[in-house]
Amino acid sequence: RDGVRLMYVSDDFRQWMFVLSMAYQLTGDRKYPEAAWKQIEAVANFPDWNPSHHIDVGIMAAGYALAYDWMYDAWTPEQREIMKKGVYQNCFYIANLSYESEATSMGGVIMANNHNVFTNAGIVMCALAFMDDYPEIGAKITSCGIRAVEYMIYHFAPYGAWFEGPDYGAITINYTSRMFAAIESVLGNLYCLEDVEGLNLAGEYLSYMQSDVSSYNFADADMGKVYTAGLFWLYDKYDIKGLKDGLATNQYRNIQNDELVACLLWYSVEDETGSAAMSLDKYYSGSEI
Numbered sequence: 001r002d003g004v005r006l007m008y009v010s011d012d013f014r015q016w017m018f019v020l021s022m023a024y025q026l027t028g029d030r031k032y033p034e035a036a037w038k039q040i041e042a043v044a045n046f047p048d049w050n051p052s053h054h055i056d057v058g059i060m061a062a063g064y065a066l067a068y069d070w071m072y073d074a075w076t077p078e079q080r081e082i083m084k085k086g087v088y089q090n091c092f093y094i095a096n097l098s099y100e101s102e103a104t105s106m107g108g109v110i111m112a113n114n115h116n117v118f119t120n121a122g123i124v125m126c127a128l129a130f131m132d133d134y135p136e137i138g139a140k141i142t143s144c145g146i147r148a149v150e151y152m153i154y155h156f157a158p159y160g161a162w163f164e165g166p167d168y169g170a171i172t173i174n175y176t177s178r179m180f181a182a183i184e185s186v187l188g189n190l191y192c193l194e195d196v197e198g199l200n201l202a203g204e205y206l207s208y209m210q211s212d213v214s215s216y217n218f219a220d221a222d223m224g225k226v227y228t229a230g231l232f233w234l235y236d237k238y239d240i241k242g243l244k245d246g247l248a249t250n251q252y253r254n255i256q257n258d259e260l261v262a263c264l265l266w267y268s269v270e271d272e273t274g275s276a277a278m279s280l281d282k283y284y285s286g287s288e289i
Helices: 007-027 031-044 055-070 077-100 114-129 135-156 166-187 199-208 230-237 244-251 258-266
Strands: none
Touching (some): 007 031, 007 258, 031 055, 055 114, 077 135, 114 166, 135 166, 166 199, 166 230, 199 230
8 A cells, every 4th residue: 555565455364264264263153164164265375475575574473373173174185285375475485584684575573673573473383383284394484483483572671661562562561561472382382472571561561651632652652542462361370350340341341353262362361359569650761751
């Protein structure tokens, strides 16, 4: 649409695949993979997923991974072959080259900002989903993607603040939680990535940085409220108590699309008693807020 990004298409595709895949998991109704297939076949046959704007590949890959994995038994052998070919030519081939050198059409994928996990989360999710089909390159990409995220995630230290502001902090939490959930589900552990200093406080940071009506954003973000269902994953992972129901009430009235899927996955129905002990003031050094 703008001559630079395929991100708009990637976003639409990811949302459709998350919602249709979850609907199929919940119901077993074949109408959902049937609705998904025309989109999957289209992106599988794209000449590329626009690697020059690397996050386009990562976003598309996240939806592609879910579609292959969560609707796997609905696909015919012929459909699986189309998907396998598509993921190799549009994701694995260029990602593998980019982990080895920045001198590719995708450039480097080891950035120090939100683009890192925006890109690597989907690539790793695809590597895990297609591991039986591409074990060698899948193992390499998974390993490289995990190491790559280490160059970004330390920015949460020491207090959970994100240097690009709450909007990009929410995006980072969103894709980090999806990536980590996939890694933990398939490989059984997170290789200590969850121990990075400050990640357990990242949800608290988003709470401090907004009111009921707006957020304190900076850089190129607007003042709209910040949403990410990844907070529910954080709260469960770190056994945080007292914030879940307030978050659900205040932040998720208008949630839609694939964020609903993440809420279904990670919102715990376990009762919480008491309230979280959050002070009325907070100072974040470094960001100077």
